[in-house]
Amino acid sequence: MGALRTDFHPTMRKPIIAANWKMHKTPPETEDFLRDFLVLAQSGESVDIVIAPPFISLSAALAMITNRDHVRVSAQNMHFEPSGAYTGEISPLMLRTMHVSYVILGHSERRSIFGETDALINKKVLAAHHYHLKPILCVGETLEERDAGKLEEVLTTQLTGSLASVTADQMVGTVIAYEPVWAIGTGRTATAAQAQEAHALVRRIITGLYDPETARRVRIQYGGSVKPGNMGELMAQPDVDGALVGGASLESGSFWEIVRAAAEANTVKLSAPILPAGN
Numbered sequence: 001m002g003a004l005r006t007d008f009h010p011t012m013r014k015p016i017i018a019a020n021w022k023m024h025k026t027p028p029e030t031e032d033f034l035r036d037f038l039v040l041a042q043s044g045e046s047v048d049i050v051i052a053p054p055f056i057s058l059s060a061a062l063a064m065i066t067n068r069d070h071v072r073v074s075a076q077n078m079h080f081e082p083s084g085a086y087t088g089e090i091s092p093l094m095l096r097t098m099h100v101s102y103v104i105l106g107h108s109e110r111r112s113i114f115g116e117t118d119a120l121i122n123k124k125v126l127a128a129h130h131y132h133l134k135p136i137l138c139v140g141e142t143l144e145e146r147d148a149g150k151l152e153e154v155l156t157t158q159l160t161g162s163l164a165s166v167t168a169d170q171m172v173g174t175v176i177a178y179e180p181v182w183a184i185g186t187g188r189t190a191t192a193a194q195a196q197e198a199h200a201l202v203r204r205i206i207t208g209l210y211d212p213e214t215a216r217r218v219r220i221q222y223g224g225s226v227k228p229g230n231m232g233e234l235m236a237q238p239d240v241d242g243a244l245v246g247g248a249s250l251e252s253g254s255f256w257e258i259v260r261a262a263a264e265a266n267t268v269k270l271s272a273p274i275l276p277a278g279n
Contacts (some may be wrong), residue, residue: 018051059128074102104138152201227249228248
C-alpha cells in the first residue's frame with residue numbers, strides 16, 4: 001500500500017512529539033522531570049513538544065513551562081460536558097480554564113479497559129474543539145484485527161465515527177495518533193514500513209471524509225513502543241509526523257533523545273526533493 005505523495009512537502013506539517021505518562025508521576029516528580037528536561041530543551045525546536053501528565057500533575061507541569069512556547073501541556077482524557085453530576089470526571093471547560101492546550105482522546109486503553117466507543121469519543125472531540133483544546137485522537141487495530149486483514153476496516157470505522165460533524169477547519173487542528181494496539185507497552189514496534197502504510201491509509205481515509213488539502217495538513221503521530229533507537233527511522237517516513245510516547249517518555253533523557261531524533265529526521269526531510277503530483 002503506497003503513501004499519498006503529492007507536491008505538498010511533508011515537512012510543512014510541523015512534527016509533534018507527545019509524552020503520555022499515563023498513571024505515573026506525582027506533582028513533585030513532574031517538577032523534577034521538567035526541571036531536567038527543560039535544561040535539554042532550552043529553545044524552540046523544529047518539533048512541537050507536548051507533556052501529558054495525570055490530572056493531579058497538570059498544574060505543576062503548567063507552572064514549570066511558563067513562558068516556554070516550545071512545550072505545551074495535554075490532559076490524558078476528559079468528559080464531554082462542561083459541568084455536571086459526573087463524579088470523578090474532568091471537563092473541557094476546567095482544562096481550558098487551566099490553559100491546557102491538548103487532550104488525548106480515544107486511547108486504546110480507554111477503549112479496551114473503560115469501554116469507550118467511537119460515539120462517545122466523538123462527543124469528546126467536538127467538546128474539545130468547542131473549548132479550543134486540540135484533540136490528539138487515537139486510532140489503531142489489535143493484533144487479531146491486523147492478522148484478519150481488517151486494518152483498513154478498523155481505521156475507517158474509528159475515524160468515521162470519532163470525527164462525525166467535525167469541520168474541515170477543526171480537522172486541521174486535530175492530531176491523529178495511530179497506535180497499533182499490539183505494539184503498545186509490549187516492546188514490539190511496527191516496522192517503519194508498517195507505520196508508513198498505516199499512516200498513509202489514515203491520510204487517505206481523511207481525504208475521503210474531507211478533501212485532499214485537509215488531509216495533507218493533518219498531523220499523524222505514531223504510538224507504539226517508541227524509543228530513541230527507532231524514532232529517526234519512523235520519523236523519516238513521509239506520512240509520519242511525530243510520536244505519542246509512553247514508557248520511554250518517563251525519563252527526561254530518554255524523551256529528549258526521542259525529540260532530538262525527530263528533529264534531526266525532520267531536517268533530512270526538509271532537504272528532500274518535493275515530488276510532483278501523481279508520483
